Amino acid sequence: MQFHTELTPDSLPCQLDLNSRIVTLGSCFADVMGQRLLDAKLMVLNNPFGTIFNPVSISKLVTMALSGTAPAESGYLERDGIWFHYDFHSSLWAHSRDELETKLVRTLQQTGDALRRADCLLLTLGSAVVYRHKATGEVVANCHKMPGQLFEKYLYQIDHLRDSLTTLVRLLSRANPALRIVVTVSPVRHTRDTLPLNQVSKSMLRVLAHELTSWRDTVHYFPAYELMMDDLRDYRFYDADLIHPNAQAHDYIFGKFAESAFTPELRAFVAEWQRVRQALDHRPLHGGTTTADRQFLTQLVARLEKLAERVDTSAELSDVRSRLLRIQAGYQNELNTLTT
Template identity: 45%
Template sequence: MEFRTEIEVAPARFKISTDSKIMTVGSCFSEVIGGQLTDNKLQCLCNPYGTVFNPSSIFKLISHSLQNQPVFKHLMLENNGIWQHYDFHSKFYAHSKEELERELNLTHRKVNQFLRKANFLVITLGSSIVYQLKENSQIVSNCHKTPASNFKKEMLNVKEIILRFRSMYEALKMQNNKIKILLTVSPVRHTRETLQLNSVSKSILRTACYHLEQDFNDVHYFPSYEIMMDDLRDYRFYKADMIHPNEQAEQYIFEKFANTYFTEDLNGFLKEWNKVKMSLNHRPIQTDTPAHQKFLTDLLEKLDVLSKKIDVSNEIEIVRSQLIAA
């Protein structure tokens, strides 16, 4: 008797290999995927704009980076001597307008350079609900705790999301015709908007993703939302806030992701790399014993072999620093 409904992920039309370049962007779940990719030594630019929930802001930021468009100065705001920007996450701040402008334009250039050579763009959509500034009807990525009276709340519809995606897609393909796009809907519930509105919001995102996958041969949908809602439908897979997937759930979803998109060579490498990671995380009580020194020497040899495939220079330096000169 089966006591769970495991999600069968559709086979991918393209695969990620050890030399693939991947950018993740979108909601906080993009941080999870990007962090896992980086931790497993893949070349990943992880959520360069910070957390961005709504598709309109995600597509706008990517488009501006691709076009090397300077940030909109009229969307900068100052609060108690700190400057921020409505298009960007609150992690971007400065003590002057000019300093913030330089940092944000540098971020756009960094993304532009990466996307020109990237193989994959992973987009995690978090919410269909957007906030518009009343003064100019601009959709913002982050309200930065300014008064709610400054904004008008709206719900994007499927048509709007598809049109805005298409505009971003065309700009992306002009710069890099070979890049593939992986879409997913964040499994994190947005309870601030009520669970009822969260359900409506997620259904719009999922419907938009369905049509985008049908319309574009190089767009593929990964069901992280469905895996969390239907496969891991138990609160033991959530953090204490009962909203975010816990570490066990994140690892499970990433393993599904790897099984779907990674080549056999990459999956084989990951098994090898995970063994090395366990050795790197080993913390002995005594470090100067002959047994531990031999352990370090053997580990260094394994890292030297891996260095022909990936950059493990930091790990090699750490291990060498623990070796006692004979």
């Protein structure tokens, strides 16, 4: 008996392994997936521009990164002593305009370099609703809590979105012919746009994602949106706001992504690493002073040293060795106390 409509995505033609170089760009779902990939010890540049919802802004930023173009002078703004730029998320800020410019130029350079070397780009489209800054006529990536009357909000025309995404894919292909692009549509609903408009927006993005995969053999689709809307069709898989998927949903969708995009060897490694992470999170009940505690940490060091042949475990090894030294020091102090 089945209690939900399970969706099993097809295997992606671009299979990831431990040596794959990955970039994630787009909405907050790109952040989530990127962090899961980082937690699995993959090489990831995770959403370097911050949360960017609309394809127009994503395309603009990637073009800047690959062409070496500096952020537009008209995009800088100051609010409450903090500087932002309309083309970037508010997580990129500074105390002065010059400091912010330096940070943004460095971010663009790093992203351009990463895209030229990457094996896979995970691109998550969030919304077809955009905000245009009236004074400049430019679509912004983030309004940075500036007064609403400065912007015009509207649903971008599908033909213009198609042009932006097609140009983006062509640009990426020229910069890195070996790059494979995995497109997803964010399952997070934009209720501020109203649910009817959100549905139109998501539908447009889904159509465009389908067209991109039909026209280009370097572009592939992963059904994150369908997994959330159809497979996990229950509010127990949402956070308290009833909009964002919760950790259980993220685990499920990432598991489906791993089945679809990871080589068998990488899936085996991720399973082993997950067991190691659980061991790293373990804290002894009795202060870590028993022989069993010392033996547990010694064995954990051995496991991490073996994994170090494949991935960087230096931070984890440093932590466990420090814990082991503290236990051994405490044990020696107890012995000294008993013998005096």
